[in-house]
Amino acid sequence: MTYKQLKWLILIIPTVTNGIWEYVRHAYLLPYISMDMGNWLSPLIVLGVTLTLLLGLFSRLERLQDELNQERAAKVRLQEREQIARELHDGIAQSLFLLSVKTDQLKKLQPGMDVNVEGVKETLRRVHDDVRQSISNLRNPPRLDALPWEQTIQEMIQDFRLATGAGVNVTWEVPEGSLTAKEKIELSNTLREFLMNVRKHAEASRVEVEFSLGDAGDSWALRVRDDGIGFTEDPFQKASCYGLRMVRERSAEMKWGFEIRRDSAWTVLEVRKGGRVYEPNLSRADCG
Template identity: 50%
Template sequence: MRKNDRTIKWLILLTPTITIGLWEYIRHAFLLPYMSMELGNFLAPFIVLAVTLTLVLGLFRRLEESQGELQAEKTTTASLEERERLARELHDGIAQSLFLLAVKLDQLDRATADETVRRLAGQLRETVRDVNDDVRQAIANLRQPPSAAEAAWVVPLRELLGETAGIIEAQADFRWGIPDGSLTNKEKVELHACLREALLNVRKHARAKRVIVIGELDDEGGFRCAVEDDGAGFAGDPLAAEGRFGLRMVRDRAQRMGWSFRAERRDGWTIIELRQRGRREA
């Protein structure tokens, strides 16, 4: 248990006792000439209740937040340990086997005078070198902390962007910098649904050559998420156009979450944007 959590728990336990003690001291030292014993006894539980509602509930919230942070730290630590284990297995297994294979190919090259065999050994050596480079890059990636764009709920968005770009033969650009822990589970679900619908809208209508998905924090502690494309776009209000039910659903979802929604055409680009200005209290 962390020291801060232990302090909070002691405060929760001691607050009612301290409250009663202070009340009794104040009553006997200052209020006794003006207040009967019966009235003082009658008011005591209500005073304790009032202090509990104002102070102890706040301490409980802080304790819950601290426990949530501790659980997130444990999850992150477990994830990093698993990544390190996989990196170690790759290094001790596949990487060393590839090195041994390269040595054997060198021995084969030196042991034969057949030009065809030597040429084949050289080609195999190049292939082994490429695979070895890929494995070492994978090991390096595993030993780095996962980025915001590698969060489990973000990966399907990146994959959907790739699928969309592949279908319409466009260039995809995924720019995601929102830390996983800065969003609640409900925000993740709603953002995923909104951005997915915006990407499907690009797939069906845009005929774009470039599609960008953006997720970033702003200076106020809120976030901005957008799907941008350089396709055909729209004229007038896209929410008023027939058949644009998807964008209306995105707008309605955003409004329910308290986010701003914007759909506009600017400098040859269509921008569907969701923005939260500042953060709500947890």
């Protein structure tokens, strides 16, 4: 039933109910019910029908209104994402491409600087790839309903393997059905950020991804461990650590615990449901 049909029903039902009652009582019930009694019964009957039928219609109307508001909000978010993607493409991506061209020109003019120039070019290439990936994600946000959630996670980990060449060991204990849709989305984003941090800064040869159940029935922990270069200082003292900062904000919003720590030769990034909040520790020299 459409929004417009619901509004018309809400308007018409009390009037039709009252009309039917008046016809029935005048045509058939006058010998049994006095005029005064009939006048008292009229509002009571209309009230009874209203409570019986219209409350359900009001609930459906509210649900339709909520769905409409959600669709409008989603449309606004998509428009904002498209605008940001366009600005990234027209601004940063184009500037990076131009800088790469100028670097090639510098290499031709200064052959003796080949090593340094190649390092700059490699850095530019990585930044440019990251920007292009960000533009793609903004324009085509990943939909967890397009694939089973665990399959989406597996593909994310496989992409990380191919990009880094690191050995990745995965332990996955938490059933998908025990998570809400919101938790799946936020966990997916968190894992992506953890893997990106390891990929950019860890120089790791071994990585472990663990999603394990906690002691309580509804508790769990998501950990990413790597044997990379380790920690040097608090990540949130550096302006470049926006990725982990977003994870911290996301964890606070979801009321999850968030921790970054050093465990022997391993660096551990962890979020958990039913855990304590993050306390500043050490992290990599450069984050992102």
